[in-house]
Every structure is written in structure tokens, then in C-alpha cells.
Amino acid sequence: MIAGGPCRSGDDDKCGNGDCPTVYATPEPGMLAIQGYDVTHPTPKGESVVLIPEDILKEAARARGWL
Known part of the structure; x- marks a missing residue:
């Protein structure tokens, strides 16, 4: 897993x-x-086509060293 997954808290x-x-x-x-x-x-x-929140893609990009 690179980004996302189980939510960290009720607010998340x-x-x-x-x-x-x-x-x-x-x-x-x-x-x-x-x-x-x-x-x-x-x-x-x-x-298939899926929608994911932009912040998840940004988190993945940071985890891969792209940003």
C-alpha cells in the first residue's frame, strides 16, 4: 500500500x-x-474507471518521490 487505506480517525x-x-x-x-x-x-x-480523492494521488506521488 502506497497511500490511502483504512481511515485514521472518524474525522479522516x-x-x-x-x-x-x-x-x-x-x-x-x-x-x-x-x-x-x-x-x-x-x-x-x-x-474500469475509478475516482479517488486528489489528496490520495498527491500522497502517493510524495511516497514515490515524485514531488
Whole structure:
């Protein structure tokens, strides 16, 4: 896990369910696995589009040394 995951406190639970969107490292170079919100958008078979809060992406970028 790079960023996100279980919320740290009641005030941190922006998702309202105790488990916020999460960015995960994968064994494949340059690839991140994203847990997020389902959206209605047509995608090719085996693909999906998810929304995650911008601050989670920024946290992941900092953790990877990109910012």
C-alpha cells in the first residue's frame, strides 16, 4: 500500500465507510492498482474507471518521490 487505506480517525473518514480509496504498488513496473469509487463510463472488457480523492494521488506521488 502506497497511500490511502483504512481511515485514521472518524474525522479522516471522507468516504463514510472506514476504508478510503487506496493506491497500491504492483510487481509490474510503472503500474499502480487503484481502489476507488465506481463510475458509469463504458470501458473495454477487463478495465474500469475509478475516482479517488486528489489528496490520495498527491500522497502517493510524495511516497514515490515524485514531488
